[in-house]
Amino acid sequence: MKIGVIGDDFTGSGDIANTLAKAGARTVQYVGTPIGKLADGSIEAAVIALKTRSVAADDAVAQSLTACRWLVVNGAEQIVFKYCSTFDSTPEGNIGPVAEALLAELDAPLALVCPAFPANGRTLYNGHLFVGDRLLSESGMENHPLTPMTDPDIRRWLSLQTRLKVGHLALQSLRSGDAEAALSLAKRDGEKLIVADAISNDDLMALGRIAKTHRLVTGGSGIAMALPGNFGIRPAVEGRLQFDGVCGPAFILSGSCSSATRTQIAAYCRSHPSMRLDAEDALDPDAVVASCLNFLITHKGSGPLVYSTAEPSEVSAAQARHGRERLAALFEAIFAELAVKAVTAGFRRLVVAGGETSGAVASAFGASALEVGPEIDAGVPVLILDGEPRLAFALKSGNFGACDFFERALHALKGDAS
Numbered sequence: 090m091k092i093g094v095i096g097d098d099f100t101g102s103g104d105i106a107n108t109l110a111k112a113g114a115r116t117v118q119y120v121g122t123p124i125g126k127l128a129d130g131s132i133e134a135a136v137i138a139l140k141t142r143s144v145a146a147d148d149a150v151a152q153s154l155t156a157c158r159w160l161v162v163n164g165a166e167q168i169v170f171k172y173c174s175t176f177d178s179t180p181e182g183n184i185g186p187v188a189e190a191l192l193a194e195l196d197a198p199l200a201l202v203c204p205a206f207p208a209n210g211r212t213l214y215n216g217h218l219f220v221g222d223r224l225l226s227e228s229g230m231e232n233h234p235l236t237p238m239t240d241p242d243i244r245r246w247l248s249l250q251t252r253l254k255v256g257h258l259a260l261q262s263l264r265s266g267d268a269e270a271a272l273s274l275a276k277r278d279g280e281k282l283i284v285a286d287a288i289s290n291d292d293l294m295a296l297g298r299i300a301k302t303h304r305l306v307t308g309g310s311g312i313a314m315a316l317p318g319n320f321g322i323r324p325a326v327e328g329r330l331q332f333d334g335v336c337g338p339a340f341i342l343s344g345s346c347s348s349a350t351r352t353q354i355a356a357y358c359r360s361h362p363s364m365r366l367d368a369e370d371a372l373d374p375d376a377v378v379a380s381c382l383n384f385l386i387t388h389k390g391s392g393p394l395v396y397s398t399a400e401p402s403e404v405s406a407a408q409a410r411h412g413r414e415r416l417a418a419l420f421e422a423i424f425a426e427l428a429v430k431a432v433t434a435g436f437r438r439l440v441v442a443g444g445e446t447s448g449a450v451a452s453a454f455g456a457s458a459l460e461v462g463p464e465i466d467a468g469v470p471v472l473i474l475d476g477e478p479r480l481a482f483a484l485k486s487g488n489f490g491a492c493d494f495f496e497r498a499l500h501a502l503k504g505d506a507s
């Protein structure tokens with residue numbers, strides 16, 4: 090293995106696994122840190138999907154270090170810490186504390202910090218993160234149920250999370266070819282986490298090449314585009330392998346309240362059976378799982394959707410009544426149990442919207458490894474769990490995907506080209 094990735098959530102891990110696979114790396118995505126040795130010596134990139142974005146910082150650090158040690162023992166020459174392209178975190182962490190621990194573990198002098206993902210509208214300029222033409226803090230992310238992003242200056246936000254000195258690699262330095270010199274100066278000045286501007290794929294490719302000798306790289310999936318090339322890995326000339334897909338009934342679950350998901354839900358509900366859960370439903374998990382399962386089975390064959398997705402004002406009112414963490418945990422547990430029961434009832438294709446929600450659902454199957462299939466929309470691949478039964482997943486990041494994502498995902502999981 091050349092590249093080892095520690096993903097702080099499941100959709101994000103699929104996102105970077107997709108990037109590495111497109112860049113030609115033979116990639117596998119693990120659900121949590123595997124036990125035992127890497128069996129397949131031909132794997133070039135391993136992505137360990139954790140669910141550490143919203144847990145306590147010391148727990149996130151401990152889990153990330155365990156993942157890092159497994160990757161290093163199994164040959165990883167470079168470690169990537171993957172977080173969200175919207176830098177989802179709170180002032181208490183977890184990006185700073187985890188990056189800090191990984192730097193120490195790998196004895197690395199510094200690491201780049203670059204969430205930019207231009208293909209999905211996330212660009213970083215003068216240390217500020219934009220989503221499309223909006224600053225992060227005006228993009229809708231300021232209303233996220235768990236990690237409201239209220240400051241677009243990534244240098245300032247990261248500095249709240251770490252005692253390490255935070256530096257900045259400006260776009261002008263990168264584009265004028267001064268980046269190596271700027272990083273040497275940063276190292277001399279004791280800067281350890283270097284927020285790097287990037288507004289295009291070419292910028293990300295340049296940053297990736299600069300990171301060739303770095304033991305640790307941190308960022309969104311964009312920063313990984315150039316990394317396989319540093320190891321002499323090239324994309325297959327003939328393109329992706331044929332993907333057979335998985336047949337059988339499909340359903341969609343959404344615990345994402347992000348704006349892209351809200352648009353996708355509104356579009357899908359117009360012509361498909363859907364069932365909406367509200368916060369009061371979540372207080373009686375057994376009853377709600379039973380009624381949702383009944384709904385899914387009744388509409389088997391029509392791609393039924395169950396969602397707790399709600400508008401920001403509704404989410405904050407419900408959180409004020411019942412508690413943010415409590416509601417999140419209740420919904421996640423409900424979706425996880427429902428997914429397992431639906432598979433027992435014969436469903437085989439699963440589309441899940443939301444990173445935390447996807448983490449809860451995918452973990453419930455006790456799987457260890459997922460194969461990376463074709464890309465459905467930028468940053469969202471098909472993932473295959475080659476078990477008994479064989480299942481196909483689309484784990485969609487909250488703000489990814491076009492308006493008709495759900496419908497196209499159902500086709501993609503079957504192996505139909507979009």
Ligand SMILES: Nc1ncnc2c1ncn2[C@@H]1O[C@H](COP(=O)(O)OP(=O)(O)O)[C@@H](O)[C@H]1O
Nearest residue numbers: 234344345346347397417420443444445446487
């Ligand atoms: N109606 C709701 N009220 C409060 N919290 C909710 C509601 N619906 C979902 N949640 C919680 O909000 C969080 C959404 O996060 P996530 O699944 O990562 O979505 P995204 O990818 O859009 O960020 C989850 O923990 C989920 O359980």
Ligand SMILES: O=C(O)[C@@H](O)C(=O)COP(=O)(O)O
Nearest residue numbers: 100101104173174444486487
């Ligand atoms: O980098 C990204 O935006 C995604 O890969 C990601 O991490 C998304 O997280 P969620 O929006 O919480 O699904």
